[in-house]
Amino acid sequence: MSTSSLSxxxxxxxxxxxxxGKGTQTARLLKQFPAVKAxxxxxxxxxxxxxxxxxxxxxxxxxSSGSLVPDIVMSKLILSSIPSSPTTSYILDGFPRTxxxxxxxxxxxxxxxxxxxxxVPHSVILERIANRMVHPGSGRVYNLTYSPPKVEGLDDVxxxxxxxRVDDDPETFKxxxxxxxxxxxxxIDFYREKGVLWTVQGRxxxxxxxxxxxxxxxRFG
Ligand code: AMP
Numbered sequence: 001m002s003t004s005s006l007s008x009x010x011x012x013x014x015x016x017x018x019x020x021g022k023g024t025q026t027a028r029l030l031k032q033f034p035a036v037k038a039x040x041x042x043x044x045x046x047x048x049x050x051x052x053x054x055x056x057x058x059x060x061x062x063x064s065s066g067s068l069v070p071d072i073v074m075s076k077l078i079l080s081s082i083p084s085s086p087t088t089s090y091i092l093d094g095f096p097r098t099x100x101x102x103x104x105x106x107x108x109x110x111x112x113x114x115x116x117x118x119x120v121p122h123s124v125i126l127e128r129i130a131n132r133m134v135h136p137g138s139g140r141v142y143n144l145t146y147s148p149p150k151v152e153g154l155d156d157v158x159x160x161x162x163x164x165r166v167d168d169d170p171e172t173f174k175x176x177x178x179x180x181x182x183x184x185x186x187x188i189d190f191y192r193e194k195g196v197l198w199t200v201q202g203r204x205x206x207x208x209x210x211x212x213x214x215x216x217x218x219r220f221g
Contacts (some may be wrong), residue, residue: 016118019125041094052094066175075104115191133162
């Protein structure tokens, strides 16, 4: 069994509350399996906001207040970016986030075959968010405790200033967690009913990643 390629196409969705580490786990899987593609709904939205597109303008109000962008806008945006080849493996990070988005994906003929539900205690998440800094240009994420930049406050690659995401403000973040509970639970139920849900528990990405890797290899290796 190869540990750097998959023998059948994996169409993976990462689910988990904001700050659970969806982006980190996705990045680690990509490093392990270079042929896998990844799409992050948050990154695609932030790119649209930065470029001032129509979708970006519509989305930014929702994003800065910690609310979810409407399902119709999201589904249109992401569905047009999903690889169409049946042999391509990919990871969707942050989409779908609601049951209607999952239904839109299924109606479009996208056959998701592995849904990873990252179950991280809220206390760990709140601490992690308080320490999160990002580089706005690239989306690179740092954690002041676990993965600090080489020079305080500056991006390792460009040397540009790091910032706190507007929606990581503690009050906004609390709203995001509540929205998560409300909107994402039905999504988890949807995939549980389809038999593709896999839940993994852990406090750190180092604890979760080996379990995730084993499971990916077991299913697709
Ligand atoms: P993220 O980087 O995944 O935490 O996403 C940042 C923000 O983008 C979220 O708080 C939402 O406002 C918006 N967003 C990202 N993905 C979605 C989605 N699938 N549905 C609705 N809003 C989304």
